[in-house]
Amino acid sequence: MSVTFADVEAAAARIAGHAVRTPLIESPALNERVGGRVLIKPETLQRVGAFKFRGAYNRLVQFTPDERAKGAVAFSSGNHAQGVALAGRLLGVPTLIVMPADAPAVKIEATRGYGAEIRLYDRFTEDRVAIAEAIRDERGMTVVPSFDDPHIIAGQGTAGLELVRQAEALGARLDCVVSPIGGGGLIGGVGLAVKALSPATAVVGVEPIDFDDALRSLQAGTAQTIDPHARSICDALLSPSPSELTLSVMRKTVADVALVTDAEVTEAMRYAFQTLKLVVEPGGAVGLAALLAGKVRYKGETTGLILSGGNVDPAMFAQVLAGEL
Amino acid sequence: MSVTFADVEAAAARIAGHAVRTPLIESPALNERVGGRVLIKPETLQRVGAFKFRGAYNRLVQFTPDERAKGAVAFSSGNHAQGVALAGRLLGVPTLIVMPADAPAVKIEATRGYGAEIRLYDRFTEDRVAIAEAIRDERGMTVVPSFDDPHIIAGQGTAGLELVRQAEALGARLDCVVSPIGGGGLIGGVGLAVKALSPATAVVGVEPIDFDDALRSLQAGTAQTIDPHARSICDALLSPSPSELTLSVMRKTVADVALVTDAEVTEAMRYAFQTLKLVVEPGGAVGLAALLAGKVRYKGETTGLILSGGNVDPAMFAQVLAGEL
Numbered sequence: 001m002s003v004t005f006a007d008v009e010a011a012a013a014r015i016a017g018h019a020v021r022t023p024l025i026e027s028p029a030l031n032e033r034v035g036g037r038v039l040i041k042p043e044t045l046q047r048v049g050a051f052k053f054r055g056a057y058n059r060l061v062q063f064t065p066d067e068r069a070k071g072a073v074a075f076s077s078g079n080h081a082q083g084v085a086l087a088g089r090l091l092g093v094p095t096l097i098v099m100p101a102d103a104p105a106v107k108i109e110a111t112r113g114y115g116a117e118i119r120l121y122d123r124f125t126e127d128r129v130a131i132a133e134a135i136r137d138e139r140g141m142t143v144v145p146s147f148d149d150p151h152i153i154a155g156q157g158t159a160g161l162e163l164v165r166q167a168e169a170l171g172a173r174l175d176c177v178v179s180p181i182g183g184g185g186l187i188g189g190v191g192l193a194v195k196a197l198s199p200a201t202a203v204v205g206v207e208p209i210d211f212d213d214a215l216r217s218l219q220a221g222t223a224q225t226i227d228p229h230a231r232s233i234c235d236a237l238l239s240p241s242p243s244e245l246t247l248s249v250m251r252k253t254v255a256d257v258a259l260v261t262d263a264e265v266t267e268a269m270r271y272a273f274q275t276l277k278l279v280v281e282p283g284g285a286v287g288l289a290a291l292l293a294g295k296v297r298y299k300g301e302t303t304g305l306i307l308s309g310g311n312v313d314p315a316m317f318a319q320v321l322a323g324e325l
Numbered sequence: 326m327s328v329t330f331a332d333v334e335a336a337a338a339r340i341a342g343h344a345v346r347t348p349l350i351e352s353p354a355l356n357e358r359v360g361g362r363v364l365i366k367p368e369t370l371q372r373v374g375a376f377k378f379r380g381a382y383n384r385l386v387q388f389t390p391d392e393r394a395k396g397a398v399a400f401s402s403g404n405h406a407q408g409v410a411l412a413g414r415l416l417g418v419p420t421l422i423v424m425p426a427d428a429p430a431v432k433i434e435a436t437r438g439y440g441a442e443i444r445l446y447d448r449f450t451e452d453r454v455a456i457a458e459a460i461r462d463e464r465g466m467t468v469v470p471s472f473d474d475p476h477i478i479a480g481q482g483t484a485g486l487e488l489v490r491q492a493e494a495l496g497a498r499l500d501c502v503v504s505p506i507g508g509g510g511l512i513g514g515v516g517l518a519v520k521a522l523s524p525a526t527a528v529v530g531v532e533p534i535d536f537d538d539a540l541r542s543l544q545a546g547t548a549q550t551i552d553p554h555a556r557s558i559c560d561a562l563l564s565p566s567p568s569e570l571t572l573s574v575m576r577k578t579v580a581d582v583a584l585v586t587d588a589e590v591t592e593a594m595r596y597a598f599q600t601l602k603l604v605v606e607p608g609g610a611v612g613l614a615a616l617l618a619g620k621v622r623y624k625g626e627t628t629g630l631i632l633s634g635g636n637v638d639p640a641m642f643a644q645v646l647a648g649e650l
Contacts, residue, residue, distance in 0.1 A: 277635035310602035
């Protein structure tokens with residue numbers, strides 16, 4: 001398996017008119033705060049409230065007629081779930097999503113709202129891959145991985161393609177693009193687009209500090225896994241390890257990885273609320289957290305910042321605003 | 326006093342590079358919900374988190390050297406306060422803002438943060454106009470009204486100018502533009518721009534139901550005032566009456582006025598949080614509230630919707646999310 005910039009370009013053509021071309025936004029207050037220009041790519045404004053719709057649509061739209069009829073099965077803590085569910089609804093493909101029982105309620109409800117069948121499982125005692133594969137074997141559904149798939153990676157990369165083109169349209173030269181890392185699908189695709197279109201731009205990933213599997217995998221050269229006892233409020237970024245495919249793409253494209261604490265993440269969410277007026281979920285805010293905490297090296301004068309998602313439970317958001325998280 | 330579309334165009338040239346050219350954003354979920362296309366102009370993303378910076382900057386940048394040295398005094402519940410304070414800081418003009426003691430804390434703190442001197446007063450027992458005029462007489466400061474001023478109205482109108490141009494760039498024809506009405510400065514300026522550039526587009530204002538002074542003034546032909554005992558959570562829209570100037574502009578430009586309840590407003594704030602991922606303050610959400618409640622006549626196929634501000638106290642926002650407001 002491999003994935004290239006040509007795949008990202010092809011994905012961009014497939015999702016055009018279906019995914020939202022999210023705007024670039026700029027906050028003079030944030031620029032002043034970090035001492036440079038930050039061009040924000042708010043994938044919070046994407047369909048389903050996260051970039052995941054891009055990859056899911058790009059995958060499902062390429063299903064054969066037989067695959068379309070039998071449907072798609074996916075496992076996801078929530079954003080990929082919603083992306084697959086909505087893409088399925090738009091394309092007439094039945095979907096079944098295997099979700100952790102402790103996923104944010106708002107994500108479970110939204111996924112159901114898009115018409116998907118839901119199968120809840122216990123993240124600590126059950127194996128979601130085994131559950132999905134059993135469903136595949138029983139019902140003939142196609143498994144749609146959340147990141148370990150060239151079409152998924154290429155679809156997510158369209159966010160980076162747009163970011164570079166939109167920055168060009170403003171006459172801006174990106175010194176750096178900052179993106180969250182979960183399993184590596186987003187930063188992998190974004191990295192392919194950025195390095196193809198703007199080779200001098202550094203791609204910097206950000207992980208929750210106890211979910212530094214990408215950083216350690218890049219250092220070791222082989223996929224490393226996280227401690228199964230690790231916890232983080234960044235529910236979207238809890239994948240235990242990159243895949244061989246996402247690791248190989250990250251090795252070619254990622255210049256550096258920053259690590260952020262949950263406290264830095266909630267601080268960033270409050271900043272996004274108060275100053276940017278944007279609702280950002282914990283996993284979507286790690287890049288902003290790293291910038292605000294001064295943890296992004298290669299920053300340069302102009303930074304592209306991906307806010308990857310905004311699906312956060314109201315009760316949790318209220319706790320974050322109150323400083324209780 | 327009068328104000329024309331030429332004044333709006335001149336204001337646009339003056340604020341270029343200083344105010345944010347906020348993007349147009351579109352949510353397929355909202356489009357589906359209201360059964361048409363909604364092009365959102367999020368002035369929540371404007372400097373100070375509200376459109377008010379536009380008018381304030383347009384006014385202060387035209388101060389004479391003597392006026393600049395002596396400074397500006399304004400009275401405002403919060404957004405105009407912040408706009409004047411920040412414009413003053415950028416232009417080197419000292420500012421003093423007379424604010425109600427019960428204004429949202431976040432607005433008072435932000436205004437102070439921009440370097441303004443603050444004078445708090447009691448909305449129910451003190452006269453803010455008298456206070457501001459006393460300061461003017463004592464210190465030689467220029468009073469900058471929040472809406473009863475051609476330069477302020479022209480500045481706010483730049484939001485409408487941008488909205489029409491951005492819609493054109495998308496190939497969209499606006500059937501209707503929906504804007505909040507407080508004192509009439511925003512909708513007045515927006516109305517001038519919309520009727521000049523797109524005469525077939527209906528301009529629809531929205532007021533809190535017990536602050537229907539614009540609606541009644543338009544019906545009566547002369548300025549009407551609201552019941553002094555009226556209350557609303559829309560702190561940005563509590564001005565008791567339009568001025569002769571804003572009323573004369575609204576008479577030429579406004580096709581209809583919708584009225585919304587506080588419950589409809591908080592419902593819209595929750596919708597903005599959950600689906601649009603935008604932080605919108607009560608007064609900023611009245612247009613969305615009217616759309617969601619089916620109260621906008623003249624809706625047509627394509628609606629321009631101004632979300633005018635996003636400055637809301639975290640504690641209040643948490644209450645709204647919890648359904649306690």
